[in-house]
Amino acid sequence: MALGSLLPELLPGGPGRTPLIERVARWAREKPDAPAYTFVDYSIDPSGAHVTLTWAETDRRARAMAVALRRAAGPGERAALLLPQTLEYMMAMLGAMHAHVIAVPLFSPDLPGHAERLIGAYTDAEPAVVVTTRGALPHVEKFLADHDVPQPKELVFADEVDVALAGRWEDDPVAFDDLAYLQYTSGSTRRPAGVEITHGNVTANAAQLWAGWAPEKPDPELVSWLPLFHDMGLISTMALPLVHGDHAIYTDPVSFIMNPMRWLRLISERPGKNVYTAGPNFAYEYVASQATAEKIAELELSGLTTCLNGAEPIRPSTLTTFADAFAAAGLRPGAQAPGYGLAEATVFVTAAAENVPPKVVSADRDALTQGELRLCEGGSERASALVSCGRPSGQIVAIVDPETRSELPDGQVGEIWVHGPNVAAGYWRNSERSQDTFGGELPDSGGLPSRPWMKTGDYGVVHEGELYVTGRIKDLIIVDGRNHYPQDIEVTVQEAHPAVRPDHVAAFALPGEETERLVVVAERNRRVPLGRLDVHEVETAVRGAINVQHEMSVHEFVLIEPGGVSRTSSGKIARAATRRRYLDGELATTAARLASRG
Structure with missing residues (x-):
């Protein structure tokens, strides 16, 4: 039986048929001095420097950006965002949406680990203009010079746009069917593709997310570190606050990775608020692994209403680990909300109910x-x-x-x-x-x-x-006529031996003469010293566990060095990419590492 129904307010003639971007001006009129977006910068202050824009300031800056973009690009042309995750990034997105310029939310080229994705998405979009900052310019210039990519007509420096330009903006209303931005998929099974997100799509999904995730509650605030070039980060951080003019506090992913407790400290600093946050499964696992009794004692998480867990497969053990780790800090049993979404649906599709423990x-x-x-x-x-x-x-x-x-x-x-x-x-x-x-x-x-x-x-x-x-569907492994989900096999592998790094295993199939053959690639756990590692012992344990639990044999097991399993921008295991690297002989094996040590 199908689930769900359409929201009446989003149907033709409904009250929700106002494009989301037009609500910036509404909140600037109704609550000009209320905080809209706060960026927390840990690069200039280890304790976090807070920079806030009110709704009035957000409106002026977004309109000024729109004027700057329209000088460089015409309606329907693309603007690639190649800049760090700051307030300027947010203003570039909002300005492009005002200007009828199709935004392409990407990232500064110096972000490690995403070069191939950046080249593919940038080339596919063929941007007329690049939005960056003066500080990121050397990285942008190197990217444009080193790769066979389209050259933009102009660079727009988001940190140098004169706010006075806002007075020159002439309102040019957008239609629901107008393209707002291209959301490039993370490419877990194939090359990234630009999903065409219209103003109607983003308006609808923000309203849907609000209705399902953050229903009417006093003083709601959003705290996030998610990348704005990723669909979940963009919608939860930029779009959701626009629905009712709420406050979003965000930092950048690198700050979270360097110190995951910053995420929870930002939440803990919001007393008396209903705080919402979101992240992929690995983030909850990661922050729980870094928690100590002393760090937990410093937190107050009773105001954390909802933790949306999505963007990658959700592990039951993670839900338990996170709940147990932070219960002493006041985390509510029903705060965790597993969800499902994808870029082709803008992002949000389903989420678990509030105040109910995950099922x-x-x-x-x-x-x-x-x-x-x-x-x-x-x-x-x-x-x-x-x-x-x-x-x-x-x-x-x-x-x-x-x-x-x-x-x-x-x-x-x-x-x-x-x-x-x-x-x-x-x-x-x-x-x-x-x-x-x-x-x-x-x-x-x-x-x-x-x-x-x-x-x-x-x-x-x-x-x-x-x-x-x-x-x-594309990851399904079929051996001897039986279907096997790769994530089940991957869990078996990581539990088979402590030398296998948790959540860093890729299982995939290769064609055989009569049936598909199973290949397993697993990263070595850094916590197991190389001097005490027996690769043959690990392989025997993995093969035995798969044989017992899945009644299938392993064609080849490869233990590789940490960081070798490919992942998408959202943190999912990229099995197809790992398979290609395996076939091309690009994986650095632990056996080779041990052999080089003599």
Whole structure:
């Protein structure tokens, strides 16, 4: 049975049909001195230098940026954002949305680990203008000189735009169907593609996220460190506060990685507020691993209303670890809200209900791989733990048989399809892929909209009115006619031996003569000294565990050095990219490292 319904206010003629960007001016009129966006800069002050813009200042700066952009680019041309995550980044996004210039939220070229993604996205977008800062200019100039990428007509320095330009802006209302920005996917299975996000899409998804995640509560505030070039960071940090004119406090991802406790300290500093935050699974695992009794004693988290957990597979153990670690600091049992989303739906699709502890079910692995959710005892070796991602808000989710295009009943595994005003129209300059992804139709809709449906490429199942995501269709491993979800195998591998680094395992298939062959690539755990490491022992343990728990053999197991497993910009395991590097012989193996030591 399909989940969800459309929000009446977002339907034609509804009160929510005001483009989100126009609300900046509204809040500037109604609450000019209220804080809008605060950036916390740890690069100039280890304790965090807070720089805040009021709604009146945000309105003026965004309009000034719009004037600067319109001088450099015409309506419909692209502006690539190649600058650090500061207040200037936020103003560049808002200014582009005012100016009818299509923003391309990217990042400064000196950000490590993302060079290939930057080249691909920048080249695909063909920007007419690059927005950067004077400090980032050397990195931008080097990027443009070193790579075969389109050269922009002009550079706009976001930190040098004269605020007085705001007085020269002439209102040019945007339409719901106008493109607001290109959200480049993180590319876990293929090259990044630019999802065409319209003003209608971002307006709808912000309203949906608010309705499902942050319903009417006094003094709500958003605290985030998520990258603004990523869909979850952009919508939660930029768009969500625009719905009701609330306050967003954010820092940059590097500051979080260097000291994850900064995230929780920022939340702890908001007494008397209803604080919302979001992050991928690894972030909650990471911050819990760095917590000590002394650090926890300094926190006050009773005001933390919701922690949205999304953007990558959610592990039940992470939910437990985070809850246990910070219960003493006042973390509410129902604060954690697992969710599901993707760039093609702007970002937000479903989330668990507030004030309810996360739901986890144990599913029989064999039945699951045959397309059926059958509950079993949690301690069973045949059990797969699935986390509920809750219900949709303002959109409709259906589980569909991808072969017959028919809706499946509850308890049956199929492809997750999404319908709603937040679903993008297509991919930038890729009509064939757009039709394949966004052109889903239900021949026998049974009261549901017949089209258009967005095919997510994810397997899922509905149980007791909530969505459970089971895996990526393209990642499915089929050996001897049986389906295996790679994440189940990866959990088995990391639990097989302490020398395997947790959450840094990639399982994938290679073609064989009669059936697919399983290959497992795992990073070495730095906590296990090289001098005491026996690679053969690790391999034997992994092969044995997979044979017992999954009844399959491993074609090849490769233990590699830390940092070798590819990941997407949102932190997901990039199995396809790891597979390519494995086939190309690019992985630095631990065996080779040991051999070089003599």
